[in-house]
Amino acid sequence: MIKRIYNWIDERLDITPMxxxxxxxxxxxxxxxxxxxxxxxxxxxGLTFFITVIQILSGMFLTMYYVPDIIHAYASVDHLQHKxxxxxxxxxMHHWGASLVIxxxxxxxxxxxxxxAYKAPREMNWVVGMLIFFVMLGLGFTGYLLPWDSKAYFxxxxxxxxxxxxxxxxxxxxxxxxGGDIVGxxxxxxxxxxxxxxxxxxLLALLGVHFYMIRKQGISGPL
Amino acid sequence: xxxxxxxxxxxxxxxxxxxxxxxxxxxxxRDFSAYPGKSEPFxxxxxxxxxxxxxxxxxGFMVLIASHDPxxxxxxxxxxxxxxxxxxxxxxxxxxxLKYPYMADEFLVFGTVIVPGLAFGGLLLAPFLDTGxxxxxxxxxxxxxxxxxxxxxxxxLTYVSWTNYQKTLEEQGIVPEHIERAERIKQGQIxxxxxxxxxxxxxxxxxxxxxxxxIYQRSACVACHAADMNGQANAPSLRGIGSxxxxxxxxxxxxxxxxxxxxxxxxQSIDAGLTEEEMHHLADWLARQVVPDDGGGEEEAAEPxx
Numbered sequence: 001m002i003k004r005i006y007n008w009i010d011e012r013l014d015i016t017p018m019x020x021x022x023x024x025x026x027x028x029x030x031x032x033x034x035x036x037x038x039x040x041x042x043x044x045x046g047l048t049f050f051i052t053v054i055q056i057l058s059g060m061f062l063t064m065y066y067v068p069d070i071i072h073a074y075a076s077v078d079h080l081q082h083k084x085x086x087x088x089x090x091x092x093m094h095h096w097g098a099s100l101v102i103x104x105x106x107x108x109x110x111x112x113x114x115x116x117a118y119k120a121p122r123e124m125n126w127v128v129g130m131l132i133f134f135v136m137l138g139l140g141f142t143g144y145l146l147p148w149d150s151k152a153y154f155x156x157x158x159x160x161x162x163x164x165x166x167x168x169x170x171x172x173x174x175x176x177x178x179g180g181d182i183v184g185x186x187x188x189x190x191x192x193x194x195x196x197x198x199x200x201x202x203l204l205a206l207l208g209v210h211f212y213m214i215r216k217q218g219i220s221g222p223l
Numbered sequence: 224x225x226x227x228x229x230x231x232x233x234x235x236x237x238x239x240x241x242x243x244x245x246x247x248x249x250x251x252x253r254d255f256s257a258y259p260g261k262s263e264p265f266x267x268x269x270x271x272x273x274x275x276x277x278x279x280x281x282x283g284f285m286v287l288i289a290s291h292d293p294x295x296x297x298x299x300x301x302x303x304x305x306x307x308x309x310x311x312x313x314x315x316x317x318x319x320x321l322k323y324p325y326m327a328d329e330f331l332v333f334g335t336v337i338v339p340g341l342a343f344g345g346l347l348l349a350p351f352l353d354t355g356x357x358x359x360x361x362x363x364x365x366x367x368x369x370x371x372x373x374x375x376x377x378x379x380l381t382y383v384s385w386t387n388y389q390k391t392l393e394e395q396g397i398v399p400e401h402i403e404r405a406e407r408i409k410q411g412q413i414x415x416x417x418x419x420x421x422x423x424x425x426x427x428x429x430x431x432x433x434x435x436x437x438i439y440q441r442s443a444c445v446a447c448h449a450a451d452m453n454g455q456a457n458a459p460s461l462r463g464i465g466s467x468x469x470x471x472x473x474x475x476x477x478x479x480x481x482x483x484x485x486x487x488x489x490x491q492s493i494d495a496g497l498t499e500e501e502m503h504h505l506a507d508w509l510a511r512q513v514v515p516d517d518g519g520g521e522e523e524a525a526e527p528x529x
Contacts, residue, residue: 014243027269029260034272043276050277054284074298081295082408082416088292093284095293100284102313113349113370116358123350130347137313144311150400153299154308162321165331182301223359 021215030222041115042219044108049207051101056200058094066146068192070185073148098140105133117220125213132206135199142195148188156191157183296400307397309388316377319384342373403483410482411467412459426462426514428452435508438501443491444477447484452512458484463514470510477506 010016029035031042065084067076080087109129112118118126145156160183164174179186236245263269310318317339320326326334345352353366360367392399398406407413428436439445439452447458454460468476480486492502 023266026262028262079416092288092293114360118350149296150306155310158308
């Protein structure tokens with residue numbers, strides 16, 4: 001039955017080549033922990049993606065309860081955490097996942113660096129990977145403000161102050177992030193928009209390019 | 224047209240009028256023994272293993288989640304001047320960098336732009352700077368040693384920043400808000416999940432004409448819990464306190480304290496000129512400060528203690 005549905009779609013859209021590009025490839029021996037245990041270092045990239053998926057899913061559920069304005073933001077997070085079924089769990093996943101994704105990405109970056117996997121012809125993939133790293137840090141920074149507790153508020157205030165001290169463009173960065181004279185209502189909605197729309201969009205696009213390149217070029221060979 | 228003529232001897236046949244080619248496919252994947260080494264197909268062999276690794280990681284992750292609640296402090300208060308701002312842990316190394324003399328004040332541009340710019344710019348452009356054919360790290364001494372220096376700096380700066388923060392907390396006797404709040408929730412001093420926007424209707428004082436109200440104004444309680452009994456920063460409101468504690472419990476709290484409240488206020492009140500009898504009356508009166516049932520705030524029905 002499934003086979004027939006697949007064939008029906010395949011005849012019309014010719015999806016087999018796409019499926020092949022995505023899934024039908026070899027996993028070489030030197031990256032397979034089943035053959036060399038030390039090859040577990042090659043898992044970090046996949047785990048980063050795994051945690052990123054967790055982040056996206058848990059974040060989607062959080063937006064069902066979160067209210068991005070300064071009157072209700074804190075109360076909605078408090079309500080979510082203490083009154084909503086599994087709210088604590090979902091917020092916990094998003095909170096701790098944010099740290100874990102940084103850790104995994106850091107380890108993945110180190111693996112690529114120390115195995116020299118960024119060398120020709122894979123330079124562009126490294127650059128895209130670093131851009132992903134910066135987007136992730138941006139997600140961390142913008143997400144930190146959203147619960148609107150004192151920690152969030154003052155950390156963001158200090159962060160924006162530091163950004164404002166950058167010569168020439170500092171004031172523009174500050175205006176862009178803050179949206180007004182103080183860290184307040186405008187800042188919160190801006191950070192929410194950045195955290196939920198702009199940065200994830202950039203992240204998904206970059207991830208797409210990252211994965212396209214690794215599929216096209218294949219994983220770097222053994223040392 | 225010419226295209227019509229070409230169509231007859233054209234090898235490529237399309238599905239209907241679409242641009243999807245119609246051809247008999249050879250869907251048999253290549254034999255993986257053709258690849259060098261002990262490689263295996265991604266689907267399904269390797270994916271299943273990856274799936275298991277993912278499941279183990281997910282289990283560990285969920286254990287972490289279940290055992291560590293996500294922190295939440297008090298609502299942001301811009302007028303709070305004593306709060307020590309701390310960024311998330313992965314920004315600490317950059318934050319700490321700015322605290323060194325040659326990275327701050329007139330040299331601030333070093334701390335905010337030049338040093339991080341060189342570090343991250345170098346990282347971003349690493350493949351174009353480290354262009355040699357060697358891939359092993361020990362055969363790329365410059366790149367590797369720069370990375371090691373960077374790593375040591377990151378770990379060191381993060382460590383220093385965090386220990387300094389802990390030391391400041393200890394010296395100033397500050398408990399981080401999210402820890403304090405979690406503790407107060409555990410002790411029942413805060414009703415979680417109901418903060419903000421719902422305190423329009425203040426809880427009324429029961430029996431304001433009673434002698435107890437007068438005694439309260441003369442007791443040591445009033446200093447923290449305020450004359451209107453609404454409390455302040457660290458002292459909760461006493462309005463409706465009878466819904467939470469009985470007379471005996473209230474007397475115990477006055478004597479021995481609770482949570483962050485120290486004990487000894489019973490004796491202090493006596494010293495301030497109140498009699499034992501008056502204090503018992505006060506406790507009795509406080510126990511009668513119950514939230515009316517239609518208030519909806521407290522679910523637990525007040526027990527008529529006295």
